[in-house]
Amino acid sequence: MPQLTKLYTMAEASDHNTKDDCWVVIDGKVYDVSSYLDDHPGGDDVVLAATGRDATEDFEDAGHSKSAKELMETFCIGELDTSAIPELEIISKKQRRDYAQKLVELTKQYWVVPTTVVGVSVVVGFLYLRKK
Template identity: 65%
Template sequence: MPTLTKLFSMEEAAEHNTKDDCWVVIDGKVYDVTSYLDDHPGGDDVLLTATGKDAKEEFEDAGHSQDARDEMEKYFVGELDPSAATIPEPKQEKKDMDTIQKIKDLPLQYWAAPIAVVGISIVVGFLYLRKK
């Protein structure tokens, strides 16, 4: 008799985002890595930052070996429900984008003084070196 795979929404998986209860999603598969946090070679913070999104890209970029992929299967708890809503944007990235937008929106007057100081420093440096 085939085993039924439990389906989770990304919101459900994202709720497990602490050191005491950590799930990661990689390529649509959900893993409970809570017991592996202390043993992960990259440290627990790498896994904790991978919660709340499908971390396939980060997993692939890290260059995990086949042994790591095999080890991962021990922690498999289910899959993302394909009928669930789309994957939400992680909150941290939204904060980063807000910060970038705020910097872009700063008026030119706030940039003028630092740019002037750098420009004057370069000119003074050239003049000093020219006298030698």
């Protein structure tokens, strides 16, 4: 009887991002490496930085040995569910108006600095030309 593989979403995997509870996703597989963090030759901070996203490229770039890849398989707890559609943040029209209003407020608030620089430059230029 074939063993059923547990599927995890990237959101589920990224929830496990602490030293006591650390999962990484590499090549579509999910690994619980919590118990291995202290033994990782590159340090736990390297592994913790790879949580919450697909760490395949980081893993391959590090040049892990064949024995490291075999050891990694002992930590495999399932596969990444690629059928799940990632949730996108949808900004409502009201939120867009709020962002636009904030931009207008910032523009009004900081108009003084460039205007002052231009004004001082004009006065200094005028005084310089007047002396000649």
